[in-house]
Amino acid sequence: MGLFSWMESSLPFMGMVLAVTSLATNMIISKMAMSNGTSNFILSVYSNALATLILFPCGFLFHRSKRPPLTFSIICRIFLLASFGCLADIGSYAGIKNSSPTLGTELLNLVPGFTYILAIIFRMEGFSLKRSSDLSKSLGTIISICGASIVTLYKGPAIINKALTLNSSELLSSSQQNWVLGGILLAIAAFSTASWSIVQTSILKIYPAEMIIVAIYCLFVTTQSTIVALIAEKDLTAWKLQAEMGLFAVLYAGIVNITFRLYMMSWCLSRTGPLFVSLFNPLTIVISVVIGVIFLHEVLYFGSVVGAVILVIGFYAVIWGKAKESKMNKSTEVSNVESRSHEVPLLQDSV
Template identity: 80%
Template sequence: MAETNSCCSWLKASLPFLGMVSAVTALATNMIVSKIAMTNGTSFFILSVYSNALATLILFPCGFLLHRSKLPPLTFKILCRIFLLGCFGCLADIGSYAGINNSSATLGTELLNLVPGFTYILAVIFRMERLNLRKSSGISKSLGTIISILGASIVTLYKGPAIMNKALTLNSSAIISLPEQNWVLGGILLAIAAFSTAAWSIVQSSILKIYPAEMIIVAVYCLFVTMQSTVVALIAEKDMTAWKLQADMGLVAVLYAGIINVTYRLYIMSWCLTRTGPLFVSLFNPLTIVISVVIGVIFLHEVLYFGSVAGAVVLVTGFYAVIWGKAKERKINVESTSEEEVSLLQDGIEQA
């Protein structure tokens, strides 16, 4: 019985970890699929509108079924917060697609490593994390944030020589023809998307504390993002034929983004946020690098540059510095709590 309880406890504790691994895998794959669709002519504005609209249609009935017995009332205050959440989500969505369109999916996943650093800065500003430069944990988290931003600057501003520029496929002919890339513009757009993603995590955490119905929040959020991205698309997309999707990669990208990247990933992230906090969730973004590099270089003929590799190493170094600081801080808190419990127990024995 004890072994069974121990196994169940271990599995329960591992669920946020497993959930975030699946979430970042979905995100990395979506970047690849979207890159192919955009290369074949699909507008990233339209991709954002249709994918969020599809997610809205899925999430609303699922949300009401899941929370039908304990559905809290949606007040105007909560709706305003979700609308703000939608603004950050819309900016992250369109910024990410536009950045990938101007650069590559590999750069997109590398700059996701900025999310933990931005999240830490925002969490400190809004007092979700403590900044204590007198302790090694606080120094490690702060330095890790700075190093992550430095690594992002390297991958954005420095390409260097090509390390691998031939696809390792059975067919030597190109699968797709890549358009001219604007690496710096793509990097800036992706950095903006990373900041927006970090802000999304902070706002989402604050909403979940007062409205603990993850799927309803994500459903309303997707509705707002659909409305916001539609307005942006109507202004920015002059070619009205772009709204018509053919039964090709564009349709595949919409279906994958709507069902997997938005519906599944955002729900899993919201579920994990309620149990672990925004910093833990953001720390999984570096896992997308490996997935994206392998798919991008092998199947999409993306060129792998020395600057990307060097910058990614610096980014991951900063990422693990933040993780180490967070783990050490948690260990200190656990030890401090244990000492307080022992002290209280001893006081109770002495008084008895």
């Protein structure tokens, strides 16, 4: 029973590791596809459309026996969720296009900080200056934002620069990259992702059918991103995936990054809350750097390393605060149970 209980409690952890691995890999694949001429707007439309086709039959089949009534209020909430998702999707693709997958994964460390701030605003997390756990989470959030600013505004010298000798690096490193613009877009995407977690958590509390929510969400994102693409892409030929890499990027994003990852995140959100889910984003740095530098010959800058270290320090400060808070809550629960157990015999004696 102990082994089963341990495995059950570790499922959200394993699920989030798989989710962030899918995200980091998608950033690399998407960057390669966009470097080969695939439009980031079209990539968002096609991948979400594919996810919708997969999730709708699966969702209603999976929840065919226990399906809560779908009200207009819930649909409106899902539409709001899709708006944040669409902004995060397009902002992330555009940010990576102007910078690199490594910068994209580094700025994901802003998600826990943004999530914590929003959770306080919407009273999903408590805050008190007298508690060391709350101070640690707050300082960690500020440190993370400082680290993100360094990563965005300061590149510095190249530490690993295989681009000088390898022609394939032109796919990922261009002299026309706009690092600051890419960083701003990725920061906006990080805030949208944090907002997505908060809204999704509130929806799951009143409509606990993860796959149906994600299916309707993908339908709304497809509609919204299509409108944006029609406005942004004046050239109709952009809608045709000319390169094999573009088709592969759509398939991977639609099946793995959206269908699998969003369902897994929603499942974990319903069991652990938004802050736990957001705390796994820094893992994408390791995965992206390994893939980008070793296999795809991406340039690694000194500013990225320094900023990433500061981001990780802020991240672990938030984790420490969250762990201390959890320990304090458990101690309070235990003391309450013990006090009640002492009170029962007294009541019995009086009877």
